[in-house]
Amino acid sequence: MSRPSKRSGSKERLEARGVAVAFGGIRALSGVDLEVRRGEILGLIGPNGAGKTTMVNVLSGFQRPTSGSIRLDGIDVSRLTARKIAQAGIGRSFQAARLFRTMTVEQNLSVAAIGSGQSRRDARERALDILDWMGLAAKADHRCDSLSYGDERRVGIARALALQPSFALLDEPASGMNDAECEALMEVIAELPARFGCGVLLIEHNMKVIMGVCQRIHVLDGGQSLAEGSPQDIRMNPAVRRAYLGEKAADSTLAI
Amino acid sequence: MKSNAMPSLASIGRFWLPVLALVVPLVLIVVVTGQFGGLSLQRTVVEMLISIVIVVGLYVFVGNSGIISFGHATFMAIAAYGSAWQTCCEMLKPITMSGLPHFLRDQSIPLLPSAIVSVLLAGAAAFLTGLVIMRLTGLAASIATLAVLFILNVVYSNWDSVTMGSASIVGLPTYVTAWLALGCAVLAIVVAYLYQISAFGLAIRATREDEVAAAASGISLYWSRLIAFTLSGFLVGLGGVLQAHYLGTVSINNFFLGFTFLALAMLIVGGMGSLAGAVVGVVVITAMVDIFRRLEGGISIGGQQWSLPAGTQELIIAAFMLLILVFRKDGIMAGREIALPQQPQREKGLING
C-alpha cells in the first residue's frame, strides 16, 4: 500500500506554473506558481477570497486555467478533465464533504478505488483498510446520511485517499471540527506522506493545524502568491501578518 | 490476512436477502392465484410479472442514474416489433408487411432464437441511442429521451410497409405463461441486483448522488450511464417480447406516452431509489389498476348495479402518484432495499449481551 517516499525524484511533483483564472472580469488567480513534492505536506493559506479553493479546483481539473499550466510529474495535465486527473493520481476532498449520501461509508471509499481502476472486491478491501487506519471501521456499513458532521468530513478525506493518489488536495478538512477532532485529524494528515507515499496540499484556516503538520507553507492573497517558506518563516513574515491581521496588528506579538 | 475460504451460509443468505425478499412473495402469488384465482386474476398476475420485467429494466437506468427517461418504451417497441417480424403470421406477412427483407418476410424464425435476437436488438438500439444522449446531463438528457420516443413513434406509425403503420399486428404466437413471466421477472431482478452491487453499479449510483464528487473520484459519468442505459435497454426489450407474445398483438400506440406514464408511475410510487421500490411499485399500481378497472366495469352492491365512469382509474393513478411525490417523495420503499439491520450494531449487541 505504501510507496517509498524517502527521496523525492526531480519529477515527483505537482506544479502550477503561472496559473491565472478570470471569471468574467474578476481575476481569481493571477500568475501563481506553486509546487507540491511527493512526501511533503504543503500548506496553502490566505484570507477569504485569496483564491485557495480556485487553486484546488484548477489542480484537480474542475476549473480550466485562463492561462498557465499544471504539470504532474513533469507532464502537462492542464487540458485533462477532472475525471482523468483523478485517475492520473490527484485526489481531492471538498469543503462541503459532498459524500454520496445514500451509500454506505465503505461504498463511498470504494467508488474512488473503482475510479482508480480496481475491481469491486479489491476496492472494498482497500476501503476497509483505510477506514480501519482512520478509526472509522465501525462505521463502514453506515449510510452516509446518518453520520455526524465530524465523521462526514473524515469520510470525505478517506474517500480522496481511496483513490490512492500521488497527491491529495484537502480543502479545509478541519473546518467545523472541535479541538479533539482537530488533534486526531492532524495525526492522520501528518502520517499521509509516509503511509500513502503521496504529497499533500492542505488548505486550512486553523493555524494550529497548518503550523503543526506542514513542512512548507504557501500564502495567497488577492489571487497572488504572497510568500512561501517554512512555518517559522511564514510566522515571522511581516507581509503575511499584514495580510492576515491588517496593518494595525502587523507588529503585534500575536501568534498566527 | 483476508480469508478466501467458503463464505458461510449466513453471509450468502445476507447477500441474497434483498432478492429473496422480492422473489419469494412473487412465487407465492403465482402459486396461490394459479390454484385458487379466477381467470381474470391470473391474467392480472401475468401482466404484473411482465410489468416487473419492464419497470425493473427502467429502474436499472432511471433508479441508478437519477435521470428520468421517457424513452424506454422505444426499446420495448423495437424488441416487440422485432419479434413480430420474425414470428408473426407467416401467411399474411408478405401482404401486410411487404417491405420486410426476404429472410423475414417469407419465413418464420423459431421462438427462442427470435426472442433472443429481439432482446439483443433492443439492447443495441439502447446502446446506440445512449452513445449520443448520455453526453447530455440531467434535464437535457431527459428531454432528449423524450425526443427518442417521439422519433420512434413517428417512424413506426408511418413506416406502413414494415410496421403496418398505426394498425395492430395481430396473430403473434402467445406462448407466455405465468411461470415463464415469473422466470423472466426473477431473471430481471437478479440481473438488476448483481448490477447495482457491482463496480459499475456503485459508480453510477455515485454519479446520481453527486456528479462533481464522482468525477473527483475518477468515475466517468458518460460510460457509467451508457452501461446502465444499455443494460436497461436489454431488460425492457425482454419485457417488450414478453408483452407481445402474451397479448398476441403489437401496436405502436401501446408504446407511447400512456404506457410511459404508467411505467414511470410504478417506479416513482414504489421509489426509484431501490430495486425493492421498483417491484413494490409495480405490485401496488397493478393492484390499483385492477381494482378500478373492475369498478369501472360495474359491480353489484346489494342487488344494485353500480360503476365508476371510464377514465376514473387514470385520474386516480395520476393523483396517487402526485400525493406520493408530495408526501413521500422517495416512494413507498424510500430508496431502501429489504435487508437485515446493519451488521456492526448486531455484533456490538452480541458482545454486550
Added chain:
Amino acid sequence: MANIVQVLVDAIALGSLYALVALAIGLVFGVMRLVNFAQADYITIGAYALVVPTASVTPPLLLGALPAAVMIGGVLLVVVVLALLTERVAFRPLRNSNPSTLLISSFAVSYFLQNLVMLIHTGRPKSVGIGQSLANAVEIGGVRVPGVQLLTMVVTAGLLVALVLFLKRTPLGVQMRAAAENFQMARLLGMPANRVIALAFAISGLLSGAVSLLLTIQTGTLDLRMGLMPVVYGFFATVIGGMGSLPGAALGGFLVGVASVLLQTYLPADLRPFRDAGVFTLVILILLVRPQGLIVTSAAKERV
C-alpha cells in the same frame, strides 16, 4: 420567388407560434426549474372551453358563442386560472424538489388533466367553427397569406413585444429575468418567490391561452392531444435555446418551427410523414454539438 416567400411566411408563422410556447415553458422553468408537461393541457383545455361538454363531434359552443372580445378574454381567463391552480395544488408543495421530481410531477399533472378532459368531453375529436372569416387569404405584394397566419404573426409579435417590455421595464419582470439567469442567487437575494412564481405561471397561462385560440382557428378541430405537439416542440426549443435563457427559448422556438416547415416543403412526398422525426433528430444533433444549448446561462452550469 413568390413560392419561397410563401414558405417563409409559413415558417415564420409556425416559428413564432412555437416561440410563444417555448417562452411559456421557459418562464416557468426560469423561476422554479420546472419543465412543465401540463403546458400541453393548458392549451387543450383552453380550446375545449370554447364548447359545451357533450359526446357530440359537433358540440354546441360555450365560450365560443360569445362576442369575440369576451370569448378571447374568457379563454385566457380559464387558462390562467388553470395554470395558477396547478401551481398552487401540485407544484408549490414540490417547490424545493430537484428538477427531475418536478418534471415527473408535471407529467402526472398532465396525465391527470388529459384524462379529466376525456372524462368530461369524451375522447373523440370535435370540430368547432370560430373565426371562419379569418380563413380568407389576404394578398400582400403578390403573396397570398392566409388570414389565420397573418393573425398568428401579428398576435405573437404583439405578445413577444409586450413580454419583452414587461421583462425589461417592470420590477417584477426584472426579478423574473434575474431568476431565470441565476436561480440560486435570485433566491438568496430575496426574490419574493410566491409572487414571482405565480406570475410566471399566470403569464405562461396567458400565452398558452393565446396558443389555444390560434390553434383552434387554424385547424377548426379539438383534440385531446392538440396541445401535445406544440409543447413537445416547445421543450426541444427551450433545450436547444439553452435552458434558463428566455431569448434562447424564443430563438429555439423559431428554429424548430422553421425547420419543421422547411422539411415539410422540401422533403420528398413519401418522406413527409416523417417530418417530425427529422426535426427531433436535428434537435438531438444540435445538443450533441452544443450540449448546453445555443445560449448558455449560469443555470446550465454547476459550480464546484
